[in-house]
Amino acid sequence: MEFFFNLVPLIPLIPLLAFAAIVLFTHRNNRLSSNIAIGGIALSTLVSWGVVLATILAGEHVQVEGWELPIPWLPTGTTVFNTGFAVDGFTAAMLFMVPFVCTMIFIYSQGYMNLGQPNQDPRYARFFAYISLFAAGMLGLVVADNLLLLFISWEVMGLCSYLLIGFWSFRDRDNEQHIDEAQVKRARAAALKAFITTRVGDVLLFSGLALLFSYTGTLTFREIFRPDMLEHLGSISLLGMPAVTVIALLAFGGAVGKSAQFPLHVWLPDAMEGPTPVSALIHAATMVAAGVYLVARMLPLFVAGFETANAPALQWVAVIGAITAFFGATIGLAQDDIKRVLAYSTISQLGYMMMGLGLGSLVAGIFHLLTHAFFKALLFLGSGSVIHGMEHGHHAAGAHGQTSQHDDGFSANDMKTMGGLRHKMPRTFWPYMAGTLALVGIVPFAGFWSKDEILAEAFQRWQESGALGLPFWVWLAGTLGALITALYMGRQIALVFWGEPRHEAATHAHESPNSMTGPLMVLAVFALIGGLANAPFLGSPLHHFMGGVHEASEVVHSATVSFNFAVAGLSTVVALLGLLGGWAIYRNYRAGEVEPFQRWLGPIFTLLRNKYYVDELYQLVIIRPVVWLADQVFNFDNRWVVDPLVNLVGAVGRAAADISLLFDKVAVDSGLVEGTAKAFNAFGGWLRQTQTGRVQNYLLVVAVTVLMLLGLYLYL
Amino acid sequence: MIPLYWWLVVAAALFCIGLYGVLSRKNAIGVLMGIELMLNAVNVNLVAFWRYVTPQTLTGQVFAIFVITVAAAEAAVGLAIIIAAYRRRDTVIVDELDIMRW
Amino acid sequence: MPTNVVQIVVFAILTLMTLGGGLGVVSSRNLFHGALFLVLSFAGVVGYYVLLDAGFLAAVQLLIYIGAIAILILFAIMLSRGLMSQRQSQRNEQWWIALLVVVLTFVVLAVVLWQVDWPVASDQALASPSVAISQLGQELLGPYVIPFEVASVLLLVALVGAVILARETET
Numbered sequence: 001m002e003f004f005f006n007l008v009p010l011i012p013l014i015p016l017l018a019f020a021a022i023v024l025f026t027h028r029n030n031r032l033s034s035n036i037a038i039g040g041i042a043l044s045t046l047v048s049w050g051v052v053l054a055t056i057l058a059g060e061h062v063q064v065e066g067w068e069l070p071i072p073w074l075p076t077g078t079t080v081f082n083t084g085f086a087v088d089g090f091t092a093a094m095l096f097m098v099p100f101v102c103t104m105i106f107i108y109s110q111g112y113m114n115l116g117q118p119n120q121d122p123r124y125a126r127f128f129a130y131i132s133l134f135a136a137g138m139l140g141l142v143v144a145d146n147l148l149l150l151f152i153s154w155e156v157m158g159l160c161s162y163l164l165i166g167f168w169s170f171r172d173r174d175n176e177q178h179i180d181e182a183q184v185k186r187a188r189a190a191a192l193k194a195f196i197t198t199r200v201g202d203v204l205l206f207s208g209l210a211l212l213f214s215y216t217g218t219l220t221f222r223e224i225f226r227p228d229m230l231e232h233l234g235s236i237s238l239l240g241m242p243a244v245t246v247i248a249l250l251a252f253g254g255a256v257g258k259s260a261q262f263p264l265h266v267w268l269p270d271a272m273e274g275p276t277p278v279s280a281l282i283h284a285a286t287m288v289a290a291g292v293y294l295v296a297r298m299l300p301l302f303v304a305g306f307e308t309a310n311a312p313a314l315q316w317v318a319v320i321g322a323i324t325a326f327f328g329a330t331i332g333l334a335q336d337d338i339k340r341v342l343a344y345s346t347i348s349q350l351g352y353m354m355m356g357l358g359l360g361s362l363v364a365g366i367f368h369l370l371t372h373a374f375f376k377a378l379l380f381l382g383s384g385s386v387i388h389g390m391e392h393g394h395h396a397a398g399a400h401g402q403t404s405q406h407d408d409g410f411s412a413n414d415m416k417t418m419g420g421l422r423h424k425m426p427r428t429f430w431p432y433m434a435g436t437l438a439l440v441g442i443v444p445f446a447g448f449w450s451k452d453e454i455l456a457e458a459f460q461r462w463q464e465s466g467a468l469g470l471p472f473w474v475w476l477a478g479t480l481g482a483l484i485t486a487l488y489m490g491r492q493i494a495l496v497f498w499g500e501p502r503h504e505a506a507t508h509a510h511e512s513p514n515s516m517t518g519p520l521m522v523l524a525v526f527a528l529i530g531g532l533a534n535a536p537f538l539g540s541p542l543h544h545f546m547g548g549v550h551e552a553s554e555v556v557h558s559a560t561v562s563f564n565f566a567v568a569g570l571s572t573v574v575a576l577l578g579l580l581g582g583w584a585i586y587r588n589y590r591a592g593e594v595e596p597f598q599r600w601l602g603p604i605f606t607l608l609r610n611k612y613y614v615d616e617l618y619q620l621v622i623i624r625p626v627v628w629l630a631d632q633v634f635n636f637d638n639r640w641v642v643d644p645l646v647n648l649v650g651a652v653g654r655a656a657a658d659i660s661l662l663f664d665k666v667a668v669d670s671g672l673v674e675g676t677a678k679a680f681n682a683f684g685g686w687l688r689q690t691q692t693g694r695v696q697n698y699l700l701v702v703a704v705t706v707l708m709l710l711g712l713y714l715y716l
Numbered sequence: 717m718i719p720l721y722w723w724l725v726v727a728a729a730l731f732c733i734g735l736y737g738v739l740s741r742k743n744a745i746g747v748l749m750g751i752e753l754m755l756n757a758v759n760v761n762l763v764a765f766w767r768y769v770t771p772q773t774l775t776g777q778v779f780a781i782f783v784i785t786v787a788a789a790e791a792a793v794g795l796a797i798i799i800a801a802y803r804r805r806d807t808v809i810v811d812e813l814d815i816m817r818w
Numbered sequence: 819m820p821t822n823v824v825q826i827v828v829f830a831i832l833t834l835m836t837l838g839g840g841l842g843v844v845s846s847r848n849l850f851h852g853a854l855f856l857v858l859s860f861a862g863v864v865g866y867y868v869l870l871d872a873g874f875l876a877a878v879q880l881l882i883y884i885g886a887i888a889i890l891i892l893f894a895i896m897l898s899r900g901l902m903s904q905r906q907s908q909r910n911e912q913w914w915i916a917l918l919v920v921v922l923t924f925v926v927l928a929v930v931l932w933q934v935d936w937p938v939a940s941d942q943a944l945a946s947p948s949v950a951i952s953q954l955g956q957e958l959l960g961p962y963v964i965p966f967e968v969a970s971v972l973l974l975v976a977l978v979g980a981v982i983l984a985r986e987t988e989t
Contacts, residue, residue, distance in 0.1 A: 740917070750844060774948060
């Protein structure tokens with residue numbers, strides 16, 4: 001079985017080749033293109049699972065120490081920069097989940113993008129090329145043995161997220177009849193927002209990597225995590241902290257952006273403008289998982305130099321995670337868009353993962369990442385199926401002529417227009433319920449085990465410290481978050497699947513094709529049994545499998561948390577209460593009514609619905625000043641200095657002309673008039689000189705800059 | 717042996733001459749020739765450093781070879797662009813090739 | 819190591835060739851003469867390489883720079899000839915700023931280079947440089963094999979690109 005390890009480079013390479021093949025050769029043939037993409041990822045899944053199996057069979061020497069394939073990449077003088085691939089228990093766990101969930105999403109996409117239907121997406125082949133590249137990026141990130149390859153993959157994913165979130169902002173204006181301009185605009189804005197927001201984090205991450213490289217001269221995980229290297233990093237003081245902590249915090253900044261943690265979470269809900277499979281891809285298997293993966297992978301850097309319980313970098317992770325978990329969940333309570341509820345749910349669940357990691361428990365965080373990937377992919381794909389059904393229902397209603405308000409601002413995503421869909425779409429409903437129960441954390445669904453492990457970890461830490469310190473607040477935020485999660489999921493399923501249809505579209509909605517419901521059922525099975533991977537009564541297998549990957553660093557230790565009936569019981573009761581409560585409250589909600597939550601919570605509900613006004617805050621604090629500055633520059637040109645001057649000259653010219661008129665052609669001062677024109681011209685010409693369009697001018701500026709920098713060197 | 721500093725100064729001088737050509741020549745081919753001079757200066761530097769700093773390992777020479785390769789590719793593509801521009805716009809004067817100007 | 823008088827004389831002559839050729843390249847009115855000066859400058863660099871014990875590179879310089887690139891430039895000049903009358907100035911209007919900047923750059927560079935304490939190898943190492951071409955080949959196909967392959971791809975791309983760019987467009 002060891003043979004499989006030699007195939008590891010193929011795992012990211014196959015989807016990459018699929019991307020290249022589609023873009024270069026087959027993009028005209030839609031069916032072939034999507035089949036290549038699906039075939040590629042399926043093959044990649046097979047190889048991955050082979051590797052997983054090999055890792056399981058190989059035992060501890062691979063699971064803990066890892067297998068490596070270094071490739072000398074860039075010889076620079078006497079040193080050689082290595083890149084390469086590595087597999088250990090942690091990587092194998094990711095390799096089990098990522099390609100498989102991607103495969104399910106790919107298959108689903110074939111149905112969602114209406115292959116072979118008259119309303120097939122005009123850029124169908126391109127979509128599959130993008131998602132293949134996306135999968136290649138994530139898989140490359142997982143198997144990378146160094147931070148540079150990880151960062152490259154990370155950026156590939158950033159690019160793909162931009163392309164995919166804004167997928168519907170490019171429309172074929174010659175061939176499409178119905179172009180929703182508002183949607184185009186929203187998609188464009190969302191893509192930009194996602195790109196720019198994550199870029200903030202990426203810059204932090206990159207400066208962290210640069211710092212790390214400047215101190216250690218290497219970016220390979222194994223080298224960095226050697227105990228002497230960590231000690232060396234810990235002994236350097238930077239900004240009043242050990243350098244290792246600074247690096248860890250910068251890396252965490254990158255994870256905050258990518259994994260949509262507070263305060264950089266704003267891009268993720270807007271990312272819902274992309275096609276639903278993209279939402280599933282971004283929110284379940286790939287992009288947001290990358291941030292969590294990064295933190296987990298670099299965990300020794302977060303701990304180094306401190307005790308696990310009071311490492312400052314780790315405490316930051318826990319605090320941000322707890323804040324995100326709680327606030328994300330509360331916002332989810334007040335959203336109407338089916339996908340936005342799930343988006344905030346994702347943000348909140350990512351907060352749980354960060355909480356787990358922040359408590360120093362690698363396994364708790366990653367276990368939740370794995371189970372969450374399955375059930376959140378399931379929920380997103382399920383919501384896509386619902387939306388798909390609603391859209392078809394809307395078309396059908398329009399075709400029957402039963403609706404006069406065909407373009408009444410109907411949104412297929414709005415839960416208030418749905419209702420009673422459990423009879424119309426049973427094959428979507430049942431998997432969706434499985435996903436809901438898993439997310440809420442009901443025994444024995446997957447989410448129960450993983451969420452419980454995080455809470456138990458926090459609880460135990462609280463008991464150990466004995467004070468109302470950080471672990472207590474983390475535990476409290478987690479438990480309250482669980483209650484709210486259950487509430488909004490109860491509200492969601494009640495609004496979508498129970499009650500009466502509240503719109504013609506819901507009346508005419510029908511089940512989605514098999515290519516969409518099939519993956520739902522497969523994922524539902526995993527949502528049901530996925531938790532067994534680390535169930536305490538089975539001896540926590542995952543723990544033994546990947547718990548030891550950071551042992552070599554001698555700072556991160558793996559210790560199993562014993563199953564705590566009090567914690568598990570409390571969270572289950574809370575979850576059941578919330579779910580049933582939400583369901584009961586919203587079961588009989590009728591169109592046009594004021595929502596119960598809105599009635600009871602009043603202004604708080606408004607606050608939640610507007611997402612705590614974070615977007616508005618950013619608008620006020622960041623975007624406005626930038627725009628203001630741009631305006632000032634513009635004003636300098638157009639209003640205050642340049643234009644008034646020009647106007648003044650013009651006015652003088654006019655006055656002169658008036659005078660010359662008064663003199664009735666006796667003193668026609670053509671010199672002045674022409675002089676005015678010349679003044680205009682000269683002034684404009686002077687202003688334009690900076691934008692000559694001539695390369696050599698620009699190059700001269702470069703040369704002067706270099707000269708100045710060199711001169712600076714003289715003084716240093 | 718000649719001191720290393722002399723080599724470096726000569727290379728710097730050659731580089732600056734090339735830079736002057738790039739900045740001041742009207743003719744695109746003249747600009748290209750300036751670039752070639754600059755690349756040569758870099759190569760003299762590389763080889764000089766090899767000879768004086770690390771005479772045992774051939775890294776400097778290897779890099780010089782890569783620079784020559786890139787220079788060859790650059791000359792071929794650059795001249796092709798000039799020929800194409802000449803055919804299209806009937807000029808090889810850099811200042812007149814300002815279609816990118818806003 | 820002691821500095822040999824012959825070496826200094828040779829170095830001076832080569833410097834005269836290289837820098838004089840360079841000045842000719844950037845200042846001659848006739849572009850064709852400029853290209854010939856370029857050949858002179860390249861030839862000076864060939865001499866440099868010989869003086870620096872890099873015989874293989876000297877050969878490569880001779881073949882590629884003088885044999886290929888300079889000739890290519892001469893061809894290009896002849897193909898676009900007649901455009902530039904020799905009476906009109908060959909310099910653009912920013913030449914004096916450029917001259918100023920370049921001279922300043924040179925002065926600053928010379929000072930900086932003088933200040934740095936270069937880690938020159940020991941006399942013993944300087945006396946026995948590795949000059950075997952076979953070793954160079956092994957370096958290229960050993961640790962540098964990936965850049966080597968990339969360079970070959972680059973050349974191929976440049977070849978194809980140049981053909982496509984310079985081809986007559988069929989209109």
